[in-house]
Amino acid sequence: MSDQSDHLPADADLGRVREALVEWYEAGHREFPWRRTDDAYRILVSEVMSQQTQLSRVEEAYADFLDRWPTVADLAAADRGEVVAFWSDHSLGYNNRATYLHEAAGQVVDEYGGEFPDSPAELEELMGVGPYTANAVASFAFDNGNAVVDTNVKRVLYRAIAEIRNTEDPPYEEIANALMPSGESRIWNNAIMELGGVACQKTPRCDEEGCPWREWCHAYQTGDFTAPDVPTQPSFEGSRRQFRGRVVRALGEYDELPLSKLGPRVRVDYGGDTGEAWLRELVADLADDGLVDAEERDGETHVRLTR
DNA sequence: GTCCCGGTTT
DNA sequence: AAACCGGGAC
Structure with missing residues (x-):
C-alpha cells in the first residue's frame, strides 16, 4: 500500500x-465543441483560451479562431500581431497567451513536423504549456495524460x-x-x-x-463545505495591465500609432506624471513580451503590433 | 468587489 | 514564493 x-x-x-x-x-x-474533437491543436487552443476566462465566453472565440487558423501550420504561418489583435478583439484576456500560443504553434511545426507530441512531458516543453495544460492536452487529445x-x-x-x-x-x-x-x-x-x-x-x-x-x-x-482559499487578484481598475490592454486594443484598431497619438487613447489624463516617459516604459514592457514593436521614425517613436 | 478548466518570470 | 498578466459577467 x-x-x-x-x-x-x-x-x-x-x-x-x-x-x-x-x-x-x-x-x-x-456540450462544448472541444469535447467533440481529439485534435491536439484544437484542444490546445481551447485550453489556452480557457485559462482564467469564463467558458461561456470562450465558445465563440474558439469557433472564430479555428475558422481563421484551422491547423497548427496555419497559426504558425500567421503574423503574431494578427493573433494578438484577434485575442484582444475577442476579449480573451492576458494577451501574452496569444503570443505563447503562436510560439507553441511554431515549435510544433519546427520541432515536430507539425504533429503534436502525445506525452505530458513533451507537451510541457511548448511555450505557455505548464503541467495543467500538458495533462489536459495529453488526456483529451491522446487519452494519455495524468x-x-x-x-x-x-x-x-x-x-x-x-x-x-x-x-x-x-x-x-x-x-x-x-x-x-x-x-x-x-x-x-x-x-x-x-x-x-x-x-x-x-x-x-x-x-x-x-x-x-x-x-x-x-x-x-x-455539512462542512470549506474549500481551499483561492488567491485573490489585485483590482483591475487603474492597474498597469488595464493600460497594457488598452495599448494592444488601440494598435489592433489603428495598425500603427506614434506615442503622441497612442497616449490619449490609453488614458484620458495622459500627460504629467503619466505622460510620454510613462508610456515609453509601458510600451517597452509590451515589446519585451513580444506583443508590440517600436520604431524610431521622423523623430518620433511609432508603435505597432508585432508582425 | 469576486470569479474564471494557469503560466512565466523574478 | 510571489509578482505579473485582461477583461467581461456577476
Missing part, C-alpha cells in the same frame, strides 16, 4: 467511486477526502492520480472537472446536480 492510499476510500469502494463519477458524467454534461489538477479539482478533493484537511500542504497531485483509473485520463479528467464546475462549485449544488459522491463525500456528510 502506498502513502496516498491513506487518503482514499478502501479498495472495495474505490471502484464504485470511480464508476459513479464516470456514469454521472456520461448521463449528462455540458490526472489534471486545477482549482476545481482541488476543491472537489479537499471537500471529499477528510484527511486532506489535516495536511499542511496537501499532495493533490498524488491523490488525484491515485484516484484516476489508470489509462482513462480522457473520460476521468473531463468528469472530475465537470463535477467541480457544475456540482461542486464554491456554493455546492450536491442535490440539485445529483452529485455521485454524496454517500461518500466528507463535506456532504458533515
Whole structure:
C-alpha cells in the first residue's frame, strides 16, 4: 500500500467511486465543441483560451479562431500581431497567451513536423504549456495524460477526502492520480472537472446536480463545505495591465500609432506624471513580451503590433 | 468587489 | 514564493 492510499476510500469502494463519477458524467454534461474533437491543436487552443476566462465566453472565440487558423501550420504561418489583435478583439484576456500560443504553434511545426507530441512531458516543453495544460492536452487529445489538477479539482478533493484537511500542504497531485483509473485520463479528467464546475462549485449544488459522491463525500456528510482559499487578484481598475490592454486594443484598431497619438487613447489624463516617459516604459514592457514593436521614425517613436 | 478548466518570470 | 498578466459577467 502506498502513502496516498491513506487518503482514499478502501479498495472495495474505490471502484464504485470511480464508476459513479464516470456514469454521472456520461448521463449528462455540458456540450462544448472541444469535447467533440481529439485534435491536439484544437484542444490546445481551447485550453489556452480557457485559462482564467469564463467558458461561456470562450465558445465563440474558439469557433472564430479555428475558422481563421484551422491547423497548427496555419497559426504558425500567421503574423503574431494578427493573433494578438484577434485575442484582444475577442476579449480573451492576458494577451501574452496569444503570443505563447503562436510560439507553441511554431515549435510544433519546427520541432515536430507539425504533429503534436502525445506525452505530458513533451507537451510541457511548448511555450505557455505548464503541467495543467500538458495533462489536459495529453488526456483529451491522446487519452494519455495524468490526472489534471486545477482549482476545481482541488476543491472537489479537499471537500471529499477528510484527511486532506489535516495536511499542511496537501499532495493533490498524488491523490488525484491515485484516484484516476489508470489509462482513462480522457473520460476521468473531463468528469472530475465537470463535477467541480457544475456540482461542486464554491456554493455546492450536491442535490440539485445529483452529485455521485454524496454517500461518500466528507463535506456532504458533515455539512462542512470549506474549500481551499483561492488567491485573490489585485483590482483591475487603474492597474498597469488595464493600460497594457488598452495599448494592444488601440494598435489592433489603428495598425500603427506614434506615442503622441497612442497616449490619449490609453488614458484620458495622459500627460504629467503619466505622460510620454510613462508610456515609453509601458510600451517597452509590451515589446519585451513580444506583443508590440517600436520604431524610431521622423523623430518620433511609432508603435505597432508585432508582425 | 469576486470569479474564471494557469503560466512565466523574478 | 510571489509578482505579473485582461477583461467581461456577476
